[in-house]
Amino acid sequence: MSIAAASLCGRWRAVTQTALQRPTMRSTLFVCVGGSPNRMRDFAIFIHQELGLDGDGSDIADICAGTDRYSMYKAGPVLSISHGMGIPSISIMLHELIKLLHHAKCRDVTIIRIGTSGGIGIEPGTVVITDIAVDAFFRPQFEQVILDKVVIRNTQLDQKLAESLLRCSKEIDDFPTLIGHTMCTYDFYEGQGRLDGALCSFSKEEKCEYLQKAYIARVRNIEMESSVFAAMCHLCGLKAAVVCVTLLDRLQGDQITHSHGVLTEFQKRPQKLISSFIRKQLQMCT
Ligand SMILES: O=P(O)(O)O[C@H]1O[C@H](CO)[C@@H](O)[C@H]1O
Numbered sequence: 112m113s114i115a116a117a118s119l120c121g122r123w124r125a126v127t128q129t130a131l132q133r134p135t136m137r138s139t140l141f142v143c144v145g146g147s148p149n150r151m152r153d154f155a156i157f158i159h160q161e162l163g164l165d166g167d168g169s170d171i172a173d174i175c176a177g178t179d180r181y182s183m184y185k186a187g188p189v190l191s192i193s194h195g196m197g198i199p200s201i202s203i204m205l206h207e208l209i210k211l212l213h214h215a216k217c218r219d220v221t222i223i224r225i226g227t228s229g230g231i232g233i234e235p236g237t238v239v240i241t242d243i244a245v246d247a248f249f250r251p252q253f254e255q256v257i258l259d260k261v262v263i264r265n266t267q268l269d270q271k272l273a274e275s276l277l278r279c280s281k282e283i284d285d286f287p288t289l290i291g292h293t294m295c296t297y298d299f300y301e302g303q304g305r306l307d308g309a310l311c312s313f314s315k316e317e318k319c320e321y322l323q324k325a326y327i328a329r330v331r332n333i334e335m336e337s338s339v340f341a342a343m344c345h346l347c348g349l350k351a352a353v354v355c356v357t358l359l360d361r362l363q364g365d366q367i368t369h370s371h372g373v374l375t376e377f378q379k380r381p382q383k384l385i386s387s388f389i390r391k392q393l394q395m396c397t
């Protein structure tokens with residue numbers, strides 16, 4: 112365990128056990144993760160208000176304030192944690208989180224990544240619930256190098272949870288939501304077939320051909336964490352989902368051109384869906 116995680120352990124145990132012991136909340140803990148510390152703070156405040164907890168939540172404290180590697184907030188039975196960008200970053204956070212959940216004896220944990228992504232052939236603003244994460248070759252697997260060996264791990268997410276989330280989205284009906292494959296890459300630019308990075312070694316035609324192949328392989332969005340997230344949660348027996356809004360349609364271009372206001376509203380969509388889902392799970396009225 113890293114120093115950051117070790118110093119958190121006592122506090123974490125108190126935090127998670129309080130959540131588990133709340134009689135009205137039942138023994139359910141929801142962990143929501145996403146790249147940006149600000150987004151995850153906003154989500155913590157939003158869910159605090161949605162759950163009708165005391166106050167407006169604006170004084171919520173970062174449980175991980177001792178490190179700037181990630182932020183963690185607690186609102187009732189919900190933990191909201193940032194993980195940075197990319198597989199190595201989320202993987203470190205998940206190792207530490209899963210150990211802490213274990214030491215705190217947490218049971219019945221549902222973990223959901225709420226993020227952003229690039230869509231393929233779907234309207235920008237669509238929320239994609241991932242059924243399986245695939246790699247850049249459209250294979251449903253995550254390759255973990257351990258010592259000098261490549262270990263292949265399963266990237267299947269919880270199908271029942273994905274279907275429950277889709278049902279929940281139909282009740283909100285404010286924005287399009289679908290279930291599809293999510294491609295997880297190691298890079299935002301060349302790794303996602305962008306022509307506008309500092310380096311680019313392929314033509315527009317090659318890029319279009321690749322993204323069309325992805326669409327045919329049932330990939331509906333691209334992001335950078337889902338495969339290791341799915342693999343680690345699957346191996347550790349955590350019920351997990353990935354719910355990402357698409358900021359653009361990659362078949363139309365590479366640059367995110369919507370206004371700040373539109374993008375802010377898009378980023379709220381997975382949060383609204385997850386809030387509605389959590390409220391239902393806790394059997395609160397919508
Ligand atoms: O919206 P978040 O959770 O930050 O995730 C997406 O955004 C980042 C790229 O801008 C990558 O980490 C990608 O997975």
Ligand SMILES: O=c1cc[nH]c(=O)[nH]1
Binds near residue numbers: 227230334335
């Ligand atoms: O195109 C995009 C948008 C958000 N995040 C990604 O990884 N890719």
